[in-house]
Amino acid sequence: MAGVQDMQGKVVLYTGAAGGLGLQTTLQLMGRGATVVAVDNDPAKVAALQDAATSVTTGRLVVSIADLSDLEGFRAELKARLGEVGGFDVVINNAAVYPSKPFEDYSIEEHQAVQRINVDAGVVAVQEALPGMRERAFGRIINISSITISGEWANLSPYVASKGALIGLTRAWAREFGAYGITVNAIAPGAFPTDAEAIHPDPEGYVRHVLDSQAVKRRGHVGDIAHAVAFFAAEEAGFITGQTLHVNGGWVMG
Template identity: 80%
Template sequence: MNGRTILYTGAAGGLGLETTLLLMRRGATVVAVDNDPAKVAKLQDAAAGIDSGRLIVSTPDLSDLAAFRTELDRLLAETGGFDVVVNNAAIYPSKPFEEFTIEDHQLVQRVNVDAGIVAVQAALPGMRERGFGRIVNVSSITISGGWANLSPYVASKGALIGLTRAWAREFGAYGVTVNAIAPGAFPTDAEKIHPDPEGYNRMVLDAQAIKRRGTAADIAAAIAFFAADEAGFITGQTLHVNGGWVMA
């Protein structure tokens, strides 16, 4: 990935950090979009051992779409364009459906989906001009059912699958591929919403065909695969990275 520039939202999180470092090790410059100061600091420390000059940190509020687009325009001018976009950032409020307001739903949609649309709108003209682009949308195992109290999140992750297919059809003529990954249950901050961590861990291992918990490296490998030149004949696909919990 020497010479590639990758826009990666949620780049410093539990699954994002390892992917960012892997992409940097492979020669890419990563524009890491994340507004968690502690996680960003951890990422910067880790990147210093590779090449901190190939890490560009941006900390916008993704719920403010107009401000995010302004920041993307600044980053485009700084970097010369994005070869790869990874739409990974997400929020995941948990409560029964009837307790969510429409504003709750709209906020999840803005951060989890609409910010990704804005990112692709910013990146696509340059990809089309260069005849190359990779877009990777991070969905979720929750779209397969079986999870209560997450309806706005599940809806947003389903929307990303739909966009993956629509964009793949439309952008293929430009040399741009669009794929999604659907991670299973990974031991990150997202699991803190579960009241019984040990019971949840047992439930996950019972459901999976592979009897270990997934790691951030598993997700990093999948994203790096779709972002690579060698994946140029694969588009419109969703790769389930879940240890065989859901097989599709």
């Protein structure tokens, strides 16, 4: 098992780092010795992350407030952070928006707005990180997809399309970047009790449905995702690329 300092000296760029699945992962990566550049734009969540980070005695937290819908502004913010930290060894594309309504009720502008945050911001992040990764002959890119790509969920078509696009980019980038010592993988979380569940009109019924659907009869917890991210980020995972890891309690298998 990797030691607590196995990411000492590594710099992680993590979008959506203060959210429901992000905070615990940020703390775990810091606990392994990493500097985490935590990108988020929710002041309350950022404050909670900063407070929680005070209990971690290793690693370093660098907060980056950015609106990912403003791609050029986000690029400028990343360039500034690169000047501060020297390069990104790991990129975790996690930030996402998830509006919910029938397909025919979305305007094309609404559809494009979801892709802009969920996909295009990730493209910008990788574009900015890639030159340094190539120079160092090391990089880990982790795209956070979703169980919704299995097709069971209605009224989320722009979100599902964006998460499917991340799977495609995972495979395309893995092929292109592998020669430079860079791996690219995706994680598809299942149903986790985060703010995203607020879109369900019957929360108790939804929880029953989740447990009935999973092979493992408990709710997922944020540590399940944190461990998966830490696994893909590790140097020891250097022969695994282009893969999607489903962390869903056996709801969807394959």
